[in-house]
Amino acid sequence: MNLREIPFKTMEGAESSLAEFDGKALLIVNVASRCGLTPQYEALERLQQHYGERGLQVLGFPSNQFLQELNSNEAIQEFCSTTYGITFPIFDPIRVNGRREHPLYTELKKTADAAGKAGKVKWNFEKFLIAPSGEMYRFRSRTVPDDPEVITAIEQSLPQ
Numbered sequence: 374m375n376l377r378e379i380p381f382k383t384m385e386g387a388e389s390s391l392a393e394f395d396g397k398a399l400l401i402v403n404v405a406s407r408c409g410l411t412p413q414y415e416a417l418e419r420l421q422q423h424y425g426e427r428g429l430q431v432l433g434f435p436s437n438q439f440l441q442e443l444n445s446n447e448a449i450q451e452f453c454s455t456t457y458g459i460t461f462p463i464f465d466p467i468r469v470n471g472r473r474e475h476p477l478y479t480e481l482k483k484t485a486d487a488a489g490k491a492g493k494v495k496w497n498f499e500k501f502l503i504a505p506s507g508e509m510y511r512f513r514s515r516t517v518p519d520d521p522e523v524i525t526a527i528e529q530s531l532p533q
Contacts, residue, residue: 382465416518504530
């Protein structure tokens with residue numbers, strides 16, 4: 374299946390897909406509200422504010438896979454907006470690993486990181502960057518969103 378056509382749900386339960394964001398560089402992140410890495414939300418929002426008009430779209434996919442996400446969509450939305458002022462879309466929670474993992478992550482996880490390793494998402498805040506051309510980059514959880522390596526990849530991926 375084409376990555377951009379894989380359906381997923383918005384927080385409100387509507388169907389969506391990456392096709393909705395055609396022509397943009399997409400930074401897809403599995404997020405969690407109660408994680409030691411949750412402050413990465415700040416840098417993700419800064420990226421959205423700085424590069425959004427140039428064609429970057431940050432997309433947050435909550436996952437309780439590591440038992441660190443809130444229990445309801447309403448609680449997640451409230452946390453993201455009041456704590457971090459998030460303006461980018463946060464979608465319905467999904468699973469990123471295992472038998473019931475979301476098909477979007479089945480496809481994303483085929484992408485290797487800088488060390489050449491593909492496969493399982495190891496923790497919250499793993500980042501996948503998809504250029505409009507289809508080129509993909511993967512940054513593990515401990516690589517912060519504003520790391521120079523991520524910024525370089527974003528700038529190379531922005532639509533011309």
